[in-house]
Amino acid sequence: MNTIEHWINGARTPAGSARTAPVYDPATGQQQVEVLLAEPADVDTAVAAAGKAFESWGNSSLTQRTRIMFAFRELLVRHEDELARIISAEHGKVIDDARGEIVRGREVVEYACGIADALKGGFSDQVSRDVDVHSFRQPLGVVAGITPFNFPIMVPLWMHPIAIATGNTFVLKPSERDPSASNFVAELYAEAGLPEGVFNVVHGDKVAVDAILDHPDIAAVSFVGSTPIAKYVHERATASGKRVQALGGAKNHAVVLPDADLEFAANHLTAAAFGSAGQRCMAISVGVAVGEAGDQLVGILERKAKEVKVGPGSDAGNDMGPVVTQAARERVINAVASGAEQGATVVVDGRGLTVEGHEGGFFVGPSLLDHVTTEMDAYREEIFGPVLAIVRVDTVDEAIALINANPYGNGTAIFTGSGEAARRFQREVKVGMIGVNVPIPVPMSYYSFGGWKDSLIGDSPIHGPEGVRFYTRAKVVTSRWPHTGRFTAGFNFPTSS
Numbered sequence: 001m002n003t004i005e006h007w008i009n010g011a012r013t014p015a016g017s018a019r020t021a022p023v024y025d026p027a028t029g030q031q032q033v034e035v036l037l038a039e040p041a042d043v044d045t046a047v048a049a050a051g052k053a054f055e056s057w058g059n060s061s062l063t064q065r066t067r068i069m070f071a072f073r074e075l076l077v078r079h080e081d082e083l084a085r086i087i088s089a090e091h092g093k094v095i096d097d098a099r100g101e102i103v104r105g106r107e108v109v110e111y112a113c114g115i116a117d118a119l120k121g122g123f124s125d126q127v128s129r130d131v132d133v134h135s136f137r138q139p140l141g142v143v144a145g146i147t148p149f150n151f152p153i154m155v156p157l158w159m160h161p162i163a164i165a166t167g168n169t170f171v172l173k174p175s176e177r178d179p180s181a182s183n184f185v186a187e188l189y190a191e192a193g194l195p196e197g198v199f200n201v202v203h204g205d206k207v208a209v210d211a212i213l214d215h216p217d218i219a220a221v222s223f224v225g226s227t228p229i230a231k232y233v234h235e236r237a238t239a240s241g242k243r244v245q246a247l248g249g250a251k252n253h254a255v256v257l258p259d260a261d262l263e264f265a266a267n268h269l270t271a272a273a274f275g276s277a278g279q280r281c282m283a284i285s286v287g288v289a290v291g292e293a294g295d296q297l298v299g300i301l302e303r304k305a306k307e308v309k310v311g312p313g314s315d316a317g318n319d320m321g322p323v324v325t326q327a328a329r330e331r332v333i334n335a336v337a338s339g340a341e342q343g344a345t346v347v348v349d350g351r352g353l354t355v356e357g358h359e360g361g362f363f364v365g366p367s368l369l370d371h372v373t374t375e376m377d378a379y380r381e382e383i384f385g386p387v388l389a390i391v392r393v394d395t396v397d398e399a400i401a402l403i404n405a406n407p408y409g410n411g412t413a414i415f416t417g418s419g420e421a422a423r424r425f426q427r428e429v430k431v432g433m434i435g436v437n438v439p440i441p442v443p444m445s446y447y448s449f450g451g452w453k454d455s456l457i458g459d460s461p462i463h464g465p466e467g468v469r470f471y472t473r474a475k476v477v478t479s480r481w482p483h484t485g486r487f488t489a490g491f492n493f494p495t496s497s
């Protein structure tokens with residue numbers, strides 16, 4: 001049995017860890033490797049290596065940092081096939097979907113390649129006689145990232161390229177369910193010329209997370225995962241004086257108006273609900289059918305959900321792979337059952353699906369629930385699986401009110417031919433990322449990603465300009481030249497003249 005080790009100070013190392021966790025192949029249900037689970041002392045070792053590396057990396061030139069980012073970006077392109085296979089093997093998603101997350105993550109590296117521009121400060125000449133003011137930003141020091149299983153490459157890439165390009169050193173604690181991609185990335189950074197200790201990977205569970213949250217030498221923590229853990233991370237890490245960004249879970253609604261092209265909308269809803277087996281923070285899990293759109297929309301969705309090809313992610317031609325664990329599979333099955341018990345109509349039932357030759361895999365087929373109401377558990381809970389719940393409303397105002405009453409506010413979309421309805425929707429809805437005839441409106445890397453309400457704890461979205469702000473702090477310098485001469489010191493508070 002292969003053991004996945006930590007990556008500390010430029011090398012694979014078991015450090016002092018003795019505990020391990022199994023890593024499964026979700027398509028077979030079999031354990032394929034094990035991963036080390038760090039103890040607090042292992043986190044100390046990684047933070048010490050990152051702290052030592054910061055002494056020189058924090059003073060490295062913008063040119064050096066940028067050149068390494070360009071080289072890293074090229075390696076991500078060259079190794080895309082291999083990375084996609086690694087992701088698919090442990091997560092279960094289909095290879096082309098894995099490529100998609102690599103490309104979207106790589107775009108953050110491309111943004112980091114232009115960090116020199118993003119880090120430009122301001123300068124004001126002659127704010128008072130012989131006095132100028134300029135501002136600049138400096139890195140924080142050692143920063144950490146704690147990431148979820150569902151995007152083992154993309155979500156860490158939302159963090160470390162910007163942290164590193166702005167001069168910080170990084171300790172990543174990836175999900176213990178699909179840890180291999182992070183070690184592969186560490187090797188690519190080393191090949192790109194990143195000095196030892198600038199990027200470290202510590203594998204683990206709550207023990208490692210708690211050690212990061214309490215560590216006195218970590219200046220900031222970026223977290224992406226479920227809302228209860230995001231709240232916990234935010235509370236504990238801010239209590240120990242850290243800067244924290246904590247992105248949580250989601251329940252994303254797509255509103256379909258009667259004037260939409262229903263075939264187009266249903267195509268996009270199907271892909272956005274069942275792609276990656278619904279395990280995306282921007283997956284559409286609720287379709288809100290307005291007025292007379294309802295019956296026709298559900299009819300098309302039924303046909304399309306039944307056409308989704310489910311099987312191992314490694315087989316080209318499959319649309320959807322398994323979910324990540326047996327526990328996730330059971331959660332999905334229970335959610336469909338509770339929907340049925342509480343009065344929803346099960347239009348498509350994915351519970352009984354088996355994939356020939358992969359009977360032990362964590363497969364569950366697409367499910368479509370109609371006439372779901374806001375009191376039902378299938379509506380209230382984040383199922384994080386291939387279940388699309390249809391709620392019916394009479395007006396666009398009702399749709400907006402429904403979304404605004406939901407505790408989550410990550411993404412949402414509207415399908416319509418009406419510019420007026422779309423404009424009102426985007427202005428009134430309390431959600432961070434909005435699509436108009438676009439079902440998964442993940443912002444480009446030069447914007448920032450983040451939801452509202454329980455989908456983002458605290459106030460810092462991730463990557464793009466907000467990422468640069470998060471990983472740096474500002475200085476403003478007021479200087480006077482010449483330093484001798486006619487000015488006399490006064491006891492009154494200084495003002496300009």
Ligand code: NAD
Nearest residue numbers: 147148149174175205206209225226229247248249250281
């Ligand atoms: P999770 O919250 O279970 O785990 C996330 C990270 O926290 C992992 O590294 C895990 O090891 C750690 N962790 C888990 N339990 C912990 C505990 N009790 N104490 C300390 N650390 C703990 O999330 P997941 O199941 O890996 O990922 C799915 C969730 O992530 C979904 O809720 C999804 O919506 C969310 N997500 C959100 C975004 C976003 O941008 N808002 C993006 C991707 C995923």
